[in-house]
Amino acid sequence: MTDRAAERGPRTTGLDLHLGRLDGNVRACLMDAVRDAIRAGRLAPGTRLPSSRALAADLQVARNTVVRVYSELISEGWLTGFQGSGTVVSERVAEFFGERARPRPADTRSRPGHDLRPGHPDLSSFPRDEWIRAVKKTVGTAPFEAFGYADPRGRGELRDTLARYLARARGLRAHAGNVVVCSGAAEGLRLVAAALAATGVTRVAVEEFGLPTQRRTLADAGLETVPLDVDADGVDPSVLEGSSGIGAVLLTPSHQFPLGVALRYDRRAAIVEWARRHGALVIEDDYDGEFRYDRSPVGALQGLDRDHVLYLGTASKSLAPGLRLGWLVVPDRLVDAITAQKGDTEETVGFVNQLAMTEFVESGAYxxxxxxxxxxxxxxxxxxxxxxxxxxxxxxxxxxxxxxxxxxxxxxxxxxxxxxxxxxxxxxxxxxxxxxxxxxxxxxxxxxxxxxxxxxxxxxxxxxxxxxxxx
Ligand SMILES: Cc1ncc(COP(=O)(O)O)c(C=O)c1O
Missing domain, CATH: 3.90.1150.10 (Aspartate Aminotransferase, domain 1)
Structure with a gap:
């Protein structure tokens, strides 16, 4: 052992955390060591952990390893992390071990909580390195103009990249001119709802089960929502035919949320046909269209009719909701009405994420x-x-x-x-x-x-x- 290595000693201390030896898979060992320290009470709720830099230096492991361990333990509920105030042992761990846990004599292991409400991807798998590389590359070389007030439709290079990506991966008929970048599907739907209301639409059909926030968005724009029955093959289009005054229908055709069925091919055609006949709009929420496991994903409905289907896409499932990055592919005749809802400049999506996403897709990382x-x-x-x-x-x-x-x-x-x-x-x-x-x-x-x-x-x-x- 060299003098310096001897000075540093083995990976044992973890400063005053007493984390023990980290042999073999350092990441897994460190995770177990922190969990054990919390279980044993050596790390009490509210205890502030060393910064990732300090702990990495102390344990002589890569800082990224500590960052990932902290991030995984945060998503498991053991730790909490707040910008600026460091990483802290969660106050909630007391609940996991305390009187609120149902006593089960056969199982004395303590368990952290998990939020299994739908809609959250695995955040611990966010591709940090590739994303940082994309930010570095694009922001480092972006023209000064990119740092100014921007086109409300979003950056041209992202719209062009998304149009090509969506054509290739989801079968859309898109070009940069009819893509509008937005702050997640939530803002996308707000823009669409306001534009529909402005053009005189008053009633929008929705699936009988769906996201309550989406129904609220429509209601906030003054639109009445009308529920459509959903069976094993998606919504029943005959109900649409029987209802009067419906100007649009909001659907999750590739994977009904939350019932999980797909809209059958003949119903897809019938709904597009209904929209054509009535001059109505189909709003296609393709929130998780990339994730089909039994076959390759069915193409988006928008591919059937770019003039009557408005496509709503998001990075919230494929990457992370915290990016607040989504996109609309809009019938050409509605681009101005939708963009007008954004105002004169882009106010919600910063250029850094837009440029990073462009590079992320173009490099193949997405x-x-x-x-x-x-x-x-x-x-x-x-x-x-x-x-x-x-x-x-x-x-x-x-x-x-x-x-x-x-x-x-x-x-x-x-x-x-x-x-x-x-x-x-x-x-x-x-x-x-x-x-x-x-x-x-x-x-x-x-x-x-x-x-x-x-x-x-x-x-x-x-x-x-x-x-x-x-x-
Ligand atoms: C049905 C559905 N649509 C869209 C979204 C995505 O919303 P956003 O892009 O605003 O995060 C979600 C997220 O939970 C969802 O469940």
Missing amino acids: DRHIRAMRAQYRRRRRHLVETLAQHAPEVRVAGMAAGLHVLLEQPGRTGRELVQRIADEQLTVEPLSFFRHPDAASDRDGVVIGFAAPSPSGWSGVLDALVRALA
Whole structure:
């Protein structure tokens, strides 16, 4: 051993954290060591951890390793991290070990909580290095003009890149001129709702189960929402034919949210035909269209008719919701009306994310990331389905092999009962009723589980907890 190495000594101290030896897989060891220290009470709730730089230097590991470990433990609920105030042992761990946990003599392991409400990807797999590379490359060389007030449609290079990507990956008919960048699908729908209301639309059909925030967005724009029945093949277009005064329909055709079915091909055609006949608009929310596991993804509905289908896309599932990055592909005749809702300049999406996304897609990193996440989520969903089939065979997993969530139905138990049993295992989920339109005819019940959010190392513990709740 050299003098300097001897001075540094083995990887043992972790400053005053007493983390013990880090042999073998440093990341896994460090995660276990921090979890053990919290369980044993050496790291009490509220304790501030050293900065990643300081801990990395102390343990002589790469700083990135510590950053990832902190990030995974944050997503598992052991730690919390706030910009500017460092990383702190979560106050909630007391709940996991304390009187709120249901006593189970056969299982004395302590468990951190997980948020399994649908819509969250695995944030610990965010491709930090590739994203940083994309930011560095593009922001380092961007023209000064990029730093100024911007075109409300978004950066031209991103719109061009997205148009080509969406044509290739999702079968869209798009060009830079009809792509509008927005701050996630949420802002996209707000723009569309306001533009529809401005053109005299008053009623919008929606699927009978869907995101309540989307219904609220439509209502806030003064639009009445009309629920459409959804069966195993998606919404029934005959209901549209029978309703009068409907100017638009909001759909999740590739993977109904949250029931998980796909819109059957003949119904896709019938809905586009209805829109043509009535001069109406189909709003296609393609929130997780890249994630199909049993076959290659079905192309977007927009590919059938670029004049009557408005496409809503987002990076929230494929990358991370915190980017607040989404895109609309708009019928040419509506581009001005939609852009007018944004005002004279871009006010919501900063140029750094736009340029980084452009480079991220152009370099192939986006395709690689989606392929990797698709493989991870496919394995995870299969694991979930097989484990439930074995240990809780009466639970029905509804919907196709796709996306980041499943609907579970269990005869004899209401969705609310299931939510409570699952909450007793420190997992947060939503009942199906949370997504139901107040005027929906369906009395379907169950619980919606977002399976993507737990980090890879936290997943098996989550699945064990689910099985305990449902078996
Ligand atoms: C059905 C549906 N659409 C769209 C989104 C994405 O919203 P945003 O892009 O605003 O994050 C979500 C996210 O949860 C969703 O569940």
